[in-house]
Amino acid sequence: MQARYFAGRAKDVAFAVKDGPSERIRFPDDGPYDLRFGYSRIPQFTELLEARGFRRERQARWSDRMLELTDSGLFAPYHEKTQAGLDLLDCNDLPFGARRTPPRTYASFADIPALLVNALLFIENRDLLDPEFPTRNPALDVRRFTRAALDQGVHFFNDKHDAAGGSTLATQIEKYRHSRAGRTGSPKEKLRQMASASMRAYLDGPNTVAARERILLDYLNTVPLSARAGVGEVNGLGDGLWAWYGQDFDEANRLLASAAGPGPGAGQGEGELGQRQARVFKQALSLIIAQRGPSHFLRRDTATLVELTDSYIRLLSAAGAIPPWLRDASLAQSLTLGAPALDRPEVSFISRKAISGVRTDLLRYLDLGSSYELDRLDLTAHSTINTGLQRVVTEALLRAGTRDGAHGFGMYGHNLLREGDDPGKLAISFTLYEKVDGANLLRVQADNLDLPFDLNRGARLNLGSTAKLRTLVTYLEILSELHEKYAGMSAAELREIKPAKLDALTQWVVSYLLAAPDKSRRAMLEAAMLRRYSGSAGEAFFTGGGLQTFSNFERWENMKIMTVREAFEHSVNLVFIRLMRDIVRYETYRLHPDADDWLNNPAAPQRRAYLVRFADKEGSDYLRAFYGKYRGMSQQEAARRVLQNRHFSPVGLAVTLRSIDPDIDPAQFNKVMLATLPKAGLTDEKLAKLYSKYGPTSFSLNDRGYLARVHPLELWLLNYLRQHPDASLDEVLRDSTEQRQEVYAWLFKTRHPGGQTRRIRSQLERQAFVEIARRWQRLGYPFSAITASYASAIGAAGDRPAALAELVGIVQGNGVRQQATALRSLEFAAGTPYETDFGLGQKGTRLLSEDITEVVRAALIGVVNSGTAGMLKPALGGSGIVAGGKTGTGDHRYEVYGPGGRLISSRVVSRSATFVFFLGERYFGNVTAYVQEPYAARYAFTSALSVQLLKSLAPTILPLVRDGGVRSPLACKH
Numbered sequence: 001m002q003a004r005y006f007a008g009r010a011k012d013v014a015f016a017v018k019d020g021p022s023e024r025i026r027f028p029d030d031g032p033y034d035l036r037f038g039y040s041r042i043p044q045f046t047e048l049l050e051a052r053g054f055r056r057e058r059q060a061r062w063s064d065r066m067l068e069l070t071d072s073g074l075f076a077p078y079h080e081k082t083q084a085g086l087d088l089l090d091c092n093d094l095p096f097g098a099r100r101t102p103p104r105t106y107a108s109f110a111d112i113p114a115l116l117v118n119a120l121l122f123i124e125n126r127d128l129l130d131p132e133f134p135t136r137n138p139a140l141d142v143r144r145f146t147r148a149a150l151d152q153g154v155h156f157f158n159d160k161h162d163a164a165g166g167s168t169l170a171t172q173i174e175k176y177r178h179s180r181a182g183r184t185g186s187p188k189e190k191l192r193q194m195a196s197a198s199m200r201a202y203l204d205g206p207n208t209v210a211a212r213e214r215i216l217l218d219y220l221n222t223v224p225l226s227a228r229a230g231v232g233e234v235n236g237l238g239d240g241l242w243a244w245y246g247q248d249f250d251e252a253n254r255l256l257a258s259a260a261g262p263g264p265g266a267g268q269g270e271g272e273l274g275q276r277q278a279r280v281f282k283q284a285l286s287l288i289i290a291q292r293g294p295s296h297f298l299r300r301d302t303a304t305l306v307e308l309t310d311s312y313i314r315l316l317s318a319a320g321a322i323p324p325w326l327r328d329a330s331l332a333q334s335l336t337l338g339a340p341a342l343d344r345p346e347v348s349f350i351s352r353k354a355i356s357g358v359r360t361d362l363l364r365y366l367d368l369g370s371s372y373e374l375d376r377l378d379l380t381a382h383s384t385i386n387t388g389l390q391r392v393v394t395e396a397l398l399r400a401g402t403r404d405g406a407h408g409f410g411m412y413g414h415n416l417l418r419e420g421d422d423p424g425k426l427a428i429s430f431t432l433y434e435k436v437d438g439a440n441l442l443r444v445q446a447d448n449l450d451l452p453f454d455l456n457r458g459a460r461l462n463l464g465s466t467a468k469l470r471t472l473v474t475y476l477e478i479l480s481e482l483h484e485k486y487a488g489m490s491a492a493e494l495r496e497i498k499p500a501k502l503d504a505l506t507q508w509v510v511s512y513l514l515a516a517p518d519k520s521r522r523a524m525l526e527a528a529m530l531r532r533y534s535g536s537a538g539e540a541f542f543t544g545g546g547l548q549t550f551s552n553f554e555r556w557e558n559m560k561i562m563t564v565r566e567a568f569e570h571s572v573n574l575v576f577i578r579l580m581r582d583i584v585r586y587e588t589y590r591l592h593p594d595a596d597d598w599l600n601n602p603a604a605p606q607r608r609a610y611l612v613r614f615a616d617k618e619g620s621d622y623l624r625a626f627y628g629k630y631r632g633m634s635q636q637e638a639a640r641r642v643l644q645n646r647h648f649s650p651v652g653l654a655v656t657l658r659s660i661d662p663d664i665d666p667a668q669f670n671k672v673m674l675a676t677l678p679k680a681g682l683t684d685e686k687l688a689k690l691y692s693k694y695g696p697t698s699f700s701l702n703d704r705g706y707l708a709r710v711h712p713l714e715l716w717l718l719n720y721l722r723q724h725p726d727a728s729l730d731e732v733l734r735d736s737t738e739q740r741q742e743v744y745a746w747l748f749k750t751r752h753p754g755g756q757t758r759r760i761r762s763q764l765e766r767q768a769f770v771e772i773a774r775r776w777q778r779l780g781y782p783f784s785a786i787t788a789s790y791a792s793a794i795g796a797a798g799d800r801p802a803a804l805a806e807l808v809g810i811v812q813g814n815g816v817r818q819q820a821t822a823l824r825s826l827e828f829a830a831g832t833p834y835e836t837d838f839g840l841g842q843k844g845t846r847l848l849s850e851d852i853t854e855v856v857r858a859a860l861i862g863v864v865n866s867g868t869a870g871m872l873k874p875a876l877g878g879s880g881i882v883a884g885g886k887t888g889t890g891d892h893r894y895e896v897y898g899p900g901g902r903l904i905s906s907r908v909v910s911r912s913a914t915f916v917f918f919l920g921e922r923y924f925g926n927v928t929a930y931v932q933e934p935y936a937a938r939y940a941f942t943s944a945l946s947v948q949l950l951k952s953l954a955p956t957i958l959p960l961v962r963d964g965g966v967r968s969p970l971a972c973k974h
Contacts, residue, residue, distance in 0.1 A: 002198065003135035003206035010202045012065035013077050015833040022059035026070050027834060032224070033177035036101065036233075037084045038377040039834045045366050046836065049826070052365055053819045053842025060835045075178045075196040077203060078833050079214075082221045084378035088358060090387040091443070091824075091972035097355045099375035104238025104249040105221040109213040112220060113256035115281060116237070118321045120216065120288055123312060125169045128212050138212045139170040139197035169219045170197035176224050225287055226294035231340055232372055234294075240287040241280070244298055246338035252280045259326060278329035281322075285309055286335055298337070306335045349450050350394060354385045357445045357454060358822050365823070380827040384441035388970045389432070392956055397428045397448040400949065409952035415944040425935045428949065429455040431805055432925035432957070434972070435818065439840050440809045442822040443972065444925070455930060456802040460783060463914045463928070464795040464943065465571040465868075466804050466888030471580055471793040472568055472859065473807070474775050475505075476852045478586055479528050482509040483521045489513070500589045500596055504582045522851040529565040529855060533575040541577060543584075544789030545762050550577050553889075553942070568859050569867030571887060571943075573794050580793035587768035599760065602753045610760040612741065617763070619713060619740030620733055626714045627729050635661070635722050642710065642718060643676060650680050654690040655699070655708040660718035662696040701742055712743050762788075779847060780806040780817070795890055801926040804916040808885070808924045811856050815848035824974060860884030860918065869915060869947045875954040881961050885917030887943035892936075908937035915946035920961040927953075 027042055028034040038045070046056065062070075070076050082105055088097035106112050121128055128138055167175065167190075174193040176182040184190050201211045225240040227233045234243045241247040259277035286309040290297040297305040310331055317327035349356070359374065362381060368374050399405030406412060406423040417423060429447035433440045447455050486494060486509060494514050499506035512527060513519055535557040540547050550573055552558055557572045567575035589595060598604030630638045639660060648656065653676055657669055670687045682690075694707070696719075705712030716739050721727060727735075769788040776786060786797035810817050819842045826838040861884040863869045868887040876883055890912035910932040918924035927946040931939055959968035 002137045002140075003202065003208070006137070006198050006202035007206040009065065009069070010077060010199055012063055013069065013199075013203065014063040015060045015066060015078070017058050017060050017835050017837075019058055021056040022061050024061045024067060025059060025833070026062070026067065026076065028076060028178065030180055031075075031178035032182045033080070033222075036376050037081070037829070038379065039829055039832070042828055042834055042836050045828065046838075048367055049365060049838050053840065054826070054838040055841030056836060057825070057839040057841075058835070058837040060833050062833060066833065069199060073192055074199060075174060075192070076833050077196070077199045079200075079203065080177070080218070081378065081832065082218055084376070086362075086375050086377055087380040088355060089380065089382050090385050091383065091441070091974050092387075093382065093974070094387065096383075096385070096387050097359075101376045102222065102234075102236040102239045104242060105236055106217055106238070109217045111253070112217065113253055114260050115256050115322065115326075116220065116284060116288075117216065119285055119312075119316060120169075120220065122316055122319060122321050123288055124172075128169060128216060131209065134209050135206045136208060136212070137198055138201050138208055138215055139168055139194050141168050167193070168197070170201060170215050173197070173215065173219055173222070174200075177222070182224060223287075223291045224294060225290060226298050228340070237284060237287055241283060243340045244287065244337050245283045246340050247280060247283060252284070255280045256284065260323075274325065274329050275333070278326060279333045281326060282309060282313070282330045282333050282335055285312060285316075285330075302335070302337060309335060349452050350398065350446075350448055353394070353447055353454070354383075354387070354390050354445050354822075356452065357442075357457075358383045358385065360454075361822055378829045378832070380830060381823055382825040382827075382974070384434075384443060384822050384824050384972075384974070385445070386443040386970060386972050389956070389960070390444050390446055392970065393430050393432075393444050393953065394446045394448075396953060396956070397430060397446055400428055400952075401426060401448050410948055411945060411952075415942040416948060417939070417941055417945065421939055421941075422935075425931050425939075427455055427930045427932075429801060429928045429930075430925065430949075430953070431456050431802060432923060433805060433809060433820065434960075435809070435813065435922045435924075438818055438844055439824075439842075440806075440813075440818045440820040440924075441824065442820070443923075445822070455928060456805075456926070457800060460798040460800065461912055461928075461930065462795050462890035462892040462910065463799045463801065463804065463912055464888035464890040465573070465576075466799060466886050466914050466916055467793055467795045467797060468568060468571060468576050468888075469804070469807060469856075469860075469886040469916070470776050470779070470781065470799075471576055471583070472564070473779065473811075473848070473852070473856060474583055474772060475564070475579055476525055476528065476855060477775060477848070478505055478583065479509060479525060480521060480849060480852055482506060483513075483524050486510060486513055487519055487521070500585075500593070502585045502596075503589045505586045506589070521849070522854070525851055525855045529859065530563045532561050532563055533567065533578045535560045535562060535567070535572050535574045537574055539574075541581065541790055542758065542761070543581070543765065544787065544791065548789065548791065550574055550791070550794070565859060565862065568886075569862040571863075571868050576793040577790045580790045583772065584765055584768040584790070587771045588764045591767055591771070592764065595764065599757055602756070607756060607760060610763045611744070611756060614759045614763050615741050615744035616737070617766075619736070619743055622711060622713050623717060623732055623736055623740075624729065626711070626717045627732055630718065630721060635725075638718055638721065639672075642714070646709070648676065648709075650677060650682060650686070650690060651694065652708045652710075653677060654694045655704050656710055656715065658691070658694050658696055659704050659708065659715040661722060662719065666691055701739060702745065705743070713739065779810060795888060801914060801916070801928045804886075804914070805924060805926045808860070808916050808918050808926075810847055811853045811860065812918045812921070812924050813844065813853075814850050815853040816844035816846050818844045857884060860886060863887065864917075868943060869917075871944065872917075872947050872951050872954075875951045876958070879958060879962055881920045881958060883917060883919050885915055887947060888912075888914045888916075889942040890914070907933070909933050911936045911939050911941070913941055913943045913945040915943060915950055917950060919957065923957070923961050 028040045030040055034040040066077065083100050083102065085099040085101045087095060090096050125141060127141060130136065171193045174197045175184055179185070179189055179193065184193065201208050204211065221236045223236060225234040225244065228243050231243045234240055238249040241249060241252050255277045259281060286305055289308050289312060290305055313327055313330050316322045317324060358381065359371065362374055363371070400409050400411065401424050403423060406417060411417050411423060412419060427447060427449045430444060432444040434443050445456065449455055482505065486497070491514055494510055497510050499510060508531065512524055516523065516527065535552060537549070537551050537558045540549050552573050553571065557570065557574070562572065562575060564575065564579065598606040630641065633641065642656065642660065650673070653673060657664055657672060669691050673682055673687055699707065701712045701716060704715055708715065716736065717732065720732065720735065724731070766788045769786055769792070773781070773786045780803050782800050782803045783798065786792050789796055806820055809820060819840055821840065824840055828834065828836045861882060863885055864872050864883045869885050872883060890910065892909045893907060910930065913929045914926060916926040927950045929941070929945050929949065960971060
């Protein structure tokens with residue numbers, strides 16, 4: 001009757017995977033199996049992935065009967081997977097990274113040693129494989145269930161009476177896979193498990209012989225056996241033997257398979273082979289028993305587990321399930337938990353850069369907390385990585401780190417490495433994207449850095465003149481906006497416009513539109529590239545809060561007035577410093593059209609608001625620095641620190657001591673004064689006078705700072721930390737608002753209008769750079785702010801190579817930002833009712849006009865044809881491939897200046913050479929060579945080094961670019 005009923009109901013259970021999203025699908029709750037393989041999280045993953053531009057391309061559709069059964073409360077009826085895990089495939093669908101959970105399993109029922117089958121049936125489900133009744137329901141053992149029900153009834157009245165469970169193996173599987181936390185929380189949940197197991201058993205018809213074998217197989221492969229440090233969750237007998245006893249699974253099965261006979265040979269179990277067989281059998285049997293309470297038996301009460309195991313060995317022997325020799329040999333074996341043999345060979349991070357990058361993206365896209373979670377998902381990830389090219393490039397970068405390899409790649413010479421330079425200290429990275437069907441696909445992400453650090457995406461680097469590309473785009477964007485604003489005006493209307501005297505960009509646009517015969521945007525932008533700036537390094541610029549000077553790379557650039565195009569091609573610093581000044585002034589007057597009116601009026605109320613803002617900003621900056629200097633120090637340590645490396649007068653020292661500790665004892669005051677100034681001739685009378693005259697209430701905070709020659713906020717902070725030793729920086733800033741304004745009180749007096757104006761201009765400059773940062777961020781700049789200095793135009797703001805490559809991708813895409821990705825499709829739960837397949841679906845977003853990108857593209861081509869990347873041109877030969885790019889040399893150093901601008905010290909932090917490029921219509925990327933302290937000061941290479949590296953890789957890459965890569969063995973199919 002059961003067979004007819006369940007088989008009849010199961011006959012119409014089905015699902016099919018079809019194109020597009022599905023409404024005829026249900027996802028499981030939070031059972032351990034469904035969480036582990038990610039099935040219950042697919043709706044969450046869907047939301048996350050669709051927000052990133054992926055779309056559901058295919059998804060399972062359930063039959064009416066399957067929906068009906070699941071909606072009635074049953075677990076989804078289908079043949080479940082024993083193993084799953086993450087599969088990574090490359091652009092040709094070749095595997096390059098895979099994980100399986102659990103990793104050690106039996107492939108079929110026939111592979112299970114008979115000893116284990118008999119032992120498991122004897123302990124858990126004796127009639128499961130009985131062939132007498134081929135239509136038996138394996139989810140219900142009437143005898144066992146009745147006994148369990150009676151025991152539960154007795155236990156209700158006598159809590160000392162043992163009440164064993166009545167679950168069959170089939171219902172146990174349902175419990176530990178799908179019930180919350182793998183437990184039976186109520187009688188209703190037990191019935192749910194039984195009904196679900198029954199329906200699953202009859203999926204293939206009324207005959208359940210094969211289903212019962214599969215149940216035993218699945219149980220041994222997946223039974224939960226607690227967890228172990230360094231291993232994680234342990235599931236299945238194979239993993240259990242390895243994790244808890246250090247046994248090799250294959251060897252254990254060979255021993256168990258040969259132990260079923262009358263004896264292993266001479267000695268009937270006394271020989272070494274018999275002892276090994278007995279040991280493995282006892283260990284396996286203990287795990288079968290431990291599943292009743294795995295954490296209890298395996299982690300807390302192993303003594304009871306040993307007693308139970310020995311007891312079952314005797315029962316098995318008495319029932320004839322094991323031979324006597326195995327009984328005796330097993331009882332003689334101790335049962336000691338052993339550490340697993342962790343097979344963790346040293347990993348080369350260099351060889352795994354692409355894999356690590358794809359895995360990092362998956363973790364971020366799916367909002368997962370660890371690689372452990374990722375590896376256990378039932379997920380096939382089709383990446384865009386070209387593993388063949390990745391391997392070739394990685395090998396080339398490794399060779400470039402050797403002297404012979406660097407010589408072979410032509411890396412020694414003018415503006416390159418010098419003969420004494422060691423290329424092994426260089427970190428070299430290479431990234432290559434291909435534009436395919438509206439997406440920018442990552443093909444190569446390689447470097448020679450044997451660390452889990454991604455040089456392309458993981459750091460903020462000074463990449464030098466590559467910043468001129470962002471500056472040029474910003475310049476053209478502004479002019480395009482001005483064209484849109486003014487191009488429709490008549491000549492009379494244009495003459496009425498009176499731009500600010502310092503707003504050179506608006507002035508030029510108005511003048512151009514009044515005079516030019518072709519007033520189109522494209523023509524105006526081309527003309528803008530011909531605007532001329534001086535390359536002179538003889539001017540000082542008030543920027544970044546102070547007076548700064550800049551230099552060019554080549555001496556001839558100092559003497560020349562040149563066009564923007566020429567300056568971009570030859571990477572002339574002073575032209576772009578002046579261009580950034582024009583951009584900052586444009587943004588300033590765009591935000592404050594009346595700025596000149598109140599900047600020139602000392603009584604204007606706007607001035608005071610900006611001065612308050614300046615005082616608050618600069619005071620906060622000082623306090624942050626002082627807080628970092630003294631954080632975590634005791635009062636005594638902080639006092640010693642403030643006195644170090646300073647030359648005090650008696651008055652200055654007295655003011656300092658009375659300011660940082662107003663309650664200092666006179667005797668302690670005298671002791672410190674005499675110890676610090678032993679030659680000052682301080683008598684008791686002088687000390688007493690200093691103590692009383694320079695108390696904290698005698699002078700303002702500003703005056704105390706002046707007398708002590710110590711910043712007044714430093715004095716205030718030391719006293720504050722004495723009273724609040726555990727204060728956070730936020731608390732310091734909150735409680736110092738009044739003091740920050742007090743310190744800058746002198747600035748508010750009208751007899752200092754020049755100083756006021758300089759500081760107001762600094763605030764206006766900061767505001768302008770906030771606007772410039774927004775423009776850069778819209779085009780992929782990866783940081784929230786840029787350095788508020790004209791030096792940002794030549795690299796002071798920092799950047800990431802990958803972000804620069806994205807900008808080149810926007811230019812190559814005619815102003816449209818395409819989805820940049822290392823993943824082209826994701827298949828969750830393949831072959832299950834939860835299958836959901838994602839593909840790239842985001843349409844590009846237009847960020848720049850085609851007019852702008854055509855002008856920028858021509859400028860990038862000029863860098864290769866006649867500029868700083870000219871050495872690449874011969875490598876292109878007669879290929880017909882058009883290449884462009886931007887070079888940059890980053891020289892990041894800390895310099896300390898003394899009075900009169902005298903350089904006191906200089907420390908080179910890092911040096912970099914970057915070339916961000918495009919090749920043809922489809923490929924773009926970047927090459928970066930980087931060295932950090934303490935080695936950076938030894939090198940003098942320029943961006944020519946990165947261009948030379950690309951030139952060396954050209955024979956490998958150009959066949960991919962030429963003719964769509966059809967002739968290259970390294971080409972991608974996808």
